[in-house]
Amino acid sequence: MLTFLARRLLLIVPTLWVVATVTFFLIRLAPGGPFRSEREIPPLARAQILHQYGLDRPLPEQYGRFLGNAARLDFGVSYKYPTRTVREILFEAFPVSAELGGWALLFAVLLGVPLGVLAATRQNGVADVGAMSLALAGISIPNFVLGPALVLLLSLSFYVLPPALWHGPASRVLPVATLAVAYLAYIARLTRAGMLEVLRQDYIRTARAKGLSEARVVFKHALKLGVLPVVSFLGPAAARIVMGSIVVETIFAVPGLGRYLVNAAFNRDYTLVLGGVLFYALLLIVLNLLVDVAYTFLDPRVEMS
Amino acid sequence: MIARSRWSRGRYATPHGARVTALAAVLALTPAACAPERPPAARVASAGHYFGSVTPPRENILRMNNGAEPETYDPGLAVGQPDGRVARILFEGLTVPNAKTLAPEPGQAERWETSANGLTYTFHLRRHLIWSDGTPLTARDFVWSWLRVLKPTNAARYAGLLYPILNAEAYNKGQISDSTQVGIAAPDDTTLIVTLHDPTSYFLFLTQFYTYLPVPRQVLARWGNQWTRPAHIVSNGAFTLAEWRQQDRFEFRKNPRYWDAASVRLDGIVAYSVEDLNTSVNLYKAGVIDWTTANYIPAPFIPYLFRYADFQHQPYQSVYFYSVNVTRKPLDNVWVRRALNYAIDRDAIAHDLLKNTRDPWGNFTPRGYPGYTPPPPIGFDPAKARACLAKAGYPEGRGCPKISIMFNTSEDHRRIAEAIQQMWTRELHLSVELSNQEWGSYLQATTQLQYDVARRSWIGDYLDPNTFLACMVTGDGNNRSGWSNPRYDALLRQAGREVDAAKRLAILSQAEALLLDESPILPIYHYTVNDLVKPYVHGIYPTALDTHPLKQVWIDRDWKAGAPALADARARMLH
Numbered sequence: 001m002l003t004f005l006a007r008r009l010l011l012i013v014p015t016l017w018v019v020a021t022v023t024f025f026l027i028r029l030a031p032g033g034p035f036r037s038e039r040e041i042p043p044l045a046r047a048q049i050l051h052q053y054g055l056d057r058p059l060p061e062q063y064g065r066f067l068g069n070a071a072r073l074d075f076g077v078s079y080k081y082p083t084r085t086v087r088e089i090l091f092e093a094f095p096v097s098a099e100l101g102g103w104a105l106l107f108a109v110l111l112g113v114p115l116g117v118l119a120a121t122r123q124n125g126v127a128d129v130g131a132m133s134l135a136l137a138g139i140s141i142p143n144f145v146l147g148p149a150l151v152l153l154l155s156l157s158f159y160v161l162p163p164a165l166w167h168g169p170a171s172r173v174l175p176v177a178t179l180a181v182a183y184l185a186y187i188a189r190l191t192r193a194g195m196l197e198v199l200r201q202d203y204i205r206t207a208r209a210k211g212l213s214e215a216r217v218v219f220k221h222a223l224k225l226g227v228l229p230v231v232s233f234l235g236p237a238a239a240r241i242v243m244g245s246i247v248v249e250t251i252f253a254v255p256g257l258g259r260y261l262v263n264a265a266f267n268r269d270y271t272l273v274l275g276g277v278l279f280y281a282l283l284l285i286v287l288n289l290l291v292d293v294a295y296t297f298l299d300p301r302v303e304m305s
Numbered sequence: 306m307i308a309r310s311r312w313s314r315g316r317y318a319t320p321h322g323a324r325v326t327a328l329a330a331v332l333a334l335t336p337a338a339c340a341p342e343r344p345p346a347a348r349v350a351s352a353g354h355y356f357g358s359v360t361p362p363r364e365n366i367l368r369m370n371n372g373a374e375p376e377t378y379d380p381g382l383a384v385g386q387p388d389g390r391v392a393r394i395l396f397e398g399l400t401v402p403n404a405k406t407l408a409p410e411p412g413q414a415e416r417w418e419t420s421a422n423g424l425t426y427t428f429h430l431r432r433h434l435i436w437s438d439g440t441p442l443t444a445r446d447f448v449w450s451w452l453r454v455l456k457p458t459n460a461a462r463y464a465g466l467l468y469p470i471l472n473a474e475a476y477n478k479g480q481i482s483d484s485t486q487v488g489i490a491a492p493d494d495t496t497l498i499v500t501l502h503d504p505t506s507y508f509l510f511l512t513q514f515y516t517y518l519p520v521p522r523q524v525l526a527r528w529g530n531q532w533t534r535p536a537h538i539v540s541n542g543a544f545t546l547a548e549w550r551q552q553d554r555f556e557f558r559k560n561p562r563y564w565d566a567a568s569v570r571l572d573g574i575v576a577y578s579v580e581d582l583n584t585s586v587n588l589y590k591a592g593v594i595d596w597t598t599a600n601y602i603p604a605p606f607i608p609y610l611f612r613y614a615d616f617q618h619q620p621y622q623s624v625y626f627y628s629v630n631v632t633r634k635p636l637d638n639v640w641v642r643r644a645l646n647y648a649i650d651r652d653a654i655a656h657d658l659l660k661n662t663r664d665p666w667g668n669f670t671p672r673g674y675p676g677y678t679p680p681p682p683i684g685f686d687p688a689k690a691r692a693c694l695a696k697a698g699y700p701e702g703r704g705c706p707k708i709s710i711m712f713n714t715s716e717d718h719r720r721i722a723e724a725i726q727q728m729w730t731r732e733l734h735l736s737v738e739l740s741n742q743e744w745g746s747y748l749q750a751t752t753q754l755q756y757d758v759a760r761r762s763w764i765g766d767y768l769d770p771n772t773f774l775a776c777m778v779t780g781d782g783n784n785r786s787g788w789s790n791p792r793y794d795a796l797l798r799q800a801g802r803e804v805d806a807a808k809r810l811a812i813l814s815q816a817e818a819l820l821l822d823e824s825p826i827l828p829i830y831h832y833t834v835n836d837l838v839k840p841y842v843h844g845i846y847p848t849a850l851d852t853h854p855l856k857q858v859w860i861d862r863d864w865k866a867g868a869p870a871l872a873d874a875r876a877r878m879l880h
Binding site for chain 2: 030031032033036037038039040041042043044045046048049052080081082083084089092093148151155156159162163164165166250251252253255256259260266267268
């Protein structure tokens with residue numbers, strides 16, 4: 001177990017190095033550069049800015065410097081927002097995205113898993129068809145439709161909730177709901193599929209034959225394995241959801257990370273792109289590792305080696 | 306559409322040609338010159354219908370949308386409109402714009418004199434001015450702040466706006482290193498003497514631009530580029546910065562140390578950084594914000610909003626045009642360019658496609674420059690277009706190479722490009738293709754002349770045709786068409802030296818006529834400013850430059866919907 005963890009943790013370094021290198025060169029391959037605008041920046045000012053950020057140096061030198069600084073978690077200042085460092089931007093925006101994503105994921109799991117279990121235990125019954133129709137709708141309606149529809153209904157037609165901005169508990173409801181629905185629906189479907197497979201297995205038949213109550217069979221014995229697909233989905237899903245959703249953050253004016261990262265790519269804000277990508281990569285690696293650890297607790301057949 | 310195109314962020318440096326000779330005529334920015342020709346909001350104002358909630362806020366605080374997150378609100382380095390709005394809430398320059406006409410009025414300077422030759426401005430600052438930290442503000446603060454903008458290592462993108470000042474350009478370009486040679490001097494605490502290169506008639510208009518605002522050197526010395534943080538920043542305007550959360554909001558509080566604090570009626574301002582146009586309007590409709598600010602309204606909403614009394618609509622000093630790369634075949638042929646120009650049906654685009662939200666426009670300069678008579682606009686004339694194409698050697702389009710229209714990603718740009726593709730195919734039998742580019746690629750292609758025909762737009766910085774025409778001078782960084790015409794360059798130089806205002810404008814009109822005839826640019830429509838202001842907010846008027854001094858804005862918290870007297874008053878205000 002410890003060797004496994006140690007090896008996985010050591011692998012993080014080369015993985016991040018590859019991600020950093022690929023991103024560094026890919027963003028520079030994109031046409032245009034960070035200091036172009038619809039109106040001309042005076043050539044002298046442009047040269048001064050490029051010099052200030054070391055962008056007039058040869059590429060290998062820029063790369064070396066970037067790696068050296070990145071190792072010390074220093075990504076420099078954002079080219080677009082020159083009074084702020086990339087680290088500051090990530091540290092201010094990430095908690096917002098994490099809060100939004102965290103609530104959404106929590107609701108998705110708390111409602112999605114029971115919905116999937118309900119559907120699986122009443123396979124082809126009314127509850128199953130109802131729950132799965134809802135899930136299908138949840139997956140099919142894109143959040144850029146769902147969000148404005150909720151705003152129209154709950155903020156503009158009836159003023160129950162604020163239409164946007166991130167102030168106070170009431171402002172969390174609509175963005176969390178908009179973000180959660182698709183995940184909820186997907187988790188419900190995964191749970192149903194997982195449960196259906198497990199419920200057919202011999203050890204479940206044994207449990208029933210021993211005279212255990214249906215509730216005990218389902219929740220004690222079947223659920224543990226039935227949610228495994230959900231658990232493996234949760235790793236990357238959690239990484240993605242806490243990094244922020246550009247759509248939800250834009251519709252509800254949430255000051256999260258998603259908008260920053262997408263705009264950074266459009267603006268060729270090299271430093272912010274690199275900082276954001278590395279941060280995301282690290283998050284993804286760590287969460288995937290957690291998923292692997294969780295597997296050993298849920299499924300006795302899996303061993304860490 | 307506008308925010309997507311980044312157009313609305315772009316209030317950028319005037320090209321180097323800011324050095325222009327003229328007399329005081331331009332400074333008479335009369336209301337008539339700026340007034341809309343047809344203010345649709347005024348027509349229906351008395352009906353008393355408003356868009357969404359009209360319950361006044363509980364607090365005496367103006368809540369507005371400032372738009373995209375500012376890149377920086379350091380006045381000397383600020384570039385975009387949202388950046389400038391924040392800078393102007395915090396700082397006050399020598400002159401301040403009148404809320405309705407934008408004519409310069411005394412600000413930090415209580416009066417000024419101009420020498421007979423128009424080359425020397427002597428500003429007399431108010432006595433006992435202080436920064437919000439209590440430090441005295443003197444004429445030396447202005448000298449220091451302006452030289453800071455010009456200092457080459459500071460790389461201020463708008464430094465060009467200071468070039469009318471003697472030796473400012475040479476110092477900024479590193480040709481001289483002695484800053485005392487720049488024509489700015491403070492002989493005592495309250496006197497600022499500015500010597501100009503040429504009699505720049507619009508100079509008092511420039512001094513209210515944010516690049517000319519003073520910055521607190523005592524704070525910069527201590528905090529460096531961190532000086533704009535809410536914890537450090539010190540300002541001299543009607544408000545101070547209390548809080549700033551990135552991508553979220555700015556909170557301003559009334560500055561008790563402001564010289565005219567007695568006439569500031571708001572306790573504060575909250576400016577949200579909401580970039581999405583739909584979200585902006587949702588917040589307005591729900592009554593969370595009182596003012597959308599210019600153009601933070603989705604284009605499809607605009608025809609529908611005309612019926613509401615709280616909707617403001619006004620021509621804006623900006624033109625949407627196609628730039629033609631004259632270094633490529635067949636566009637190097639002036640007859641081909643003319644054919645393309647005459648084959649654009651601007652009325653169809655503005656009226657049908659854009660549902661009257663824009664005005665069709667056949668000139669390069671926008672309307673409303675005092676004293677300026679523009680040349681006759683390019684109109685839609687298919688027969689003439691065909692004749693021009695035949696003269697170019699491609700009768701009925703035969704043998705003419707394919708032409709590509711490039712635009713940056715936006716639904717409206719695409720629809721317009723498709724319409725023009727159809728017009729050129731229908732009228733000229735040309736083969737036209739469309740090329741959609743993401744923003745960064747689009748900028749690279751336009752600056753490096755890697756296109757045939759490209760969508761562009763231009764916003765004026767001051768009310769004078771020079772702010773447009775100077776872009777098309779040979780080699781100007783904003784020319785971006787490869788077009789070069791010695792006669793045009795000579796006309797602009799001549800206008801720069803001309804002292805007589807009327808003569809100067811007549812020369813500029815000649816230059817524009819030459820430009821339209823040569824057709825390196827194909828004008829399409831005239832932009833408008835559209836915004837929503839709650840009826841209980843007073844003192845925000847439509848202006849030609851999207852500049853809105855907020856010092857005297859006030860909120861009528863006892864306002865009741867349907868009070869006809871007020872609705873009428875508002876209707877009059879819009880005239």
